[in-house]
Amino acid sequence: MTNPTASSPLARFDALFSEHQRPVLAYAMRRTQTLADAEDVAAETFTIAWRKIDAVPVEEPLPWLYAVARRVLANHRRGNGRRERLAALLRVEDVATPMRAGEDVDGPAFLALASLSPADQELLRLVAWEELGNQQIAAVLEITPNAVAIRLHRARARFAEALARESRDDDLKHLDPSRTSGEVKGTNGAAWKGAAK
Amino acid sequence: MSMANGPDPIDRLGAANPTRADDVPDASLARVSARIQEHIVTDIQNTSTIAPRRRQFALFGGLALAGAFALAIAFGSNLGAPAPGGAPIAANPSPSENPAAGGGGLASCLVYDPANLPTFEIVFDGTVTAVDGDKVTFDVNEDWKGAGASITLTAPDANVALLGESPDFAVGGRYLVTAAGSNINSCGYTLDYSAAEAAKWAAAFAS
Numbered sequence: 253m254t255n256p257t258a259s260s261p262l263a264r265f266d267a268l269f270s271e272h273q274r275p276v277l278a279y280a281m282r283r284t285q286t287l288a289d290a291e292d293v294a295a296e297t298f299t300i301a302w303r304k305i306d307a308v309p310v311e312e313p314l315p316w317l318y319a320v321a322r323r324v325l326a327n328h329r330r331g332n333g334r335r336e337r338l339a340a341l342l343r344v345e346d347v348a349t350p351m352r353a354g355e356d357v358d359g360p361a362f363l364a365l366a367s368l369s370p371a372d373q374e375l376l377r378l379v380a381w382e383e384l385g386n387q388q389i390a391a392v393l394e395i396t397p398n399a400v401a402i403r404l405h406r407a408r409a410r411f412a413e414a415l416a417r418e419s420r421d422d423d424l425k426h427l428d429p430s431r432t433s434g435e436v437k438g439t440n441g442a443a444w445k446g447a448a449k
Numbered sequence: 450m451s452m453a454n455g456p457d458p459i460d461r462l463g464a465a466n467p468t469r470a471d472d473v474p475d476a477s478l479a480r481v482s483a484r485i486q487e488h489i490v491t492d493i494q495n496t497s498t499i500a501p502r503r504r505q506f507a508l509f510g511g512l513a514l515a516g517a518f519a520l521a522i523a524f525g526s527n528l529g530a531p532a533p534g535g536a537p538i539a540a541n542p543s544p545s546e547n548p549a550a551g552g553g554g555l556a557s558c559l560v561y562d563p564a565n566l567p568t569f570e571i572v573f574d575g576t577v578t579a580v581d582g583d584k585v586t587f588d589v590n591e592d593w594k595g596a597g598a599s600i601t602l603t604a605p606d607a608n609v610a611l612l613g614e615s616p617d618f619a620v621g622g623r624y625l626v627t628a629a630g631s632n633i634n635s636c637g638y639t640l641d642y643s644a645a646e647a648a649k650w651a652a653a654f655a656s
Contacts, residue, residue: 379463
């Protein structure tokens with residue numbers, strides 16, 4: 253591994269990329285529909301990091317990278333129509349973001365998450381999937397840790413309630429296979445499509 | 450928060466994580482890396498041509514314009530313009546067979562071909578007489594281009610995998626060296642001396 257305290261900007265960036273390329277790409281994959289979109293987001297995030305290398309926190313850069321990726325994602329969503337028109341010309345492959353192989357999808361968990369507001373969803377994803385603490389989430393969302401704690405407390409309660417409801421429905425589906433879950437709305441990523449299967 | 454009748458819902462959501470960092474496809478990482486490399490090379494190239502930012506350029510571990518062209522080509526970008534002062538370098542090089550080229554991190558260096566040597570600013574066979582920090586002084590045994598009888602150059606930043614590997618310079622050691630300005634090039638174009646390799650370097654300047 254390279255020395256993250258090295259003074260050269262290129263050395264710092266090289267260390268940053270080596271250390272955090274996987275979590276940043278995973279973050280993007282969990283929030284985009286296709287692998288190509290996730291790669292776009294990750295590449296743009298690190299390009300911004302390269303150009304602002306002096307602004308990247310030395311001690312804990314990952315929340316900073318997630319915050320950048322979050323803004324990049326927002327821009328991508330706004331520009332989605334234009335990109336889709338370009339996609340046919342530019343992309344060799346445009347495959348769905350893959351799920352973890354060989355594991356069952358927890359449909360009720362995804363459906364419960366999908367039933368929440370986008371803000372609640374993102375908070376819970378940052379806790380459960382990025383495994384961040386309140387301070388780190390505050391850095392990603394650019395709000396205070398206190399605000400994170402309050403919002404998270406409420407989001408957890410809403411998720412627990414939704415999960416209990418979805419789990420009951422899931423149990424009923426197993427008893428009566430004619431009951432099927434519908435398309436999951438209001439979320440992004442192939443993970444959610446898996447929940448609707 | 451734990452439910453009275455089951456595990457913590459957040460733990461359950463965590464277990465449902467659709468993409469763990471360890472599961473990220475290596476091919477995707479390679480594509481992301483290539484995209485970033487293109488941006489870096491472009492930035493370095495642009496910086497080298499903008500006078501007010503020349504000082505910043507000097508921080509980039511010693512890559513001058515020739516090196517930037519080399520990196521651009523090494524990274525498979527579309528920046529494969531003819532190298533300054535010599536024949537155009539192949540636009541689509543195959544992976545280098547030079548064990549000294551390449552490296553970890555982002556690196557994927559220019560294909561090593563002694564025919565490219567005349568495109569570099571300084572090329573010589575030298576023996577190290579002094580090492581002071583990153584400053585290395587050579588007695589020049591064979592000056593193929595631009596070195597003179599003795600020369601002091603700046604070694605590449607060993608921490609930058611992006612720049613590829615370069616020798617560990619030691620007093621008394623003999624090396625085949627290319628440089629741009631006062632900066633030693635890496636990416637396989639500075640090597641521990643060997644008679645066989647030196648003959649190839651000499652041949653590159655023979656015609």
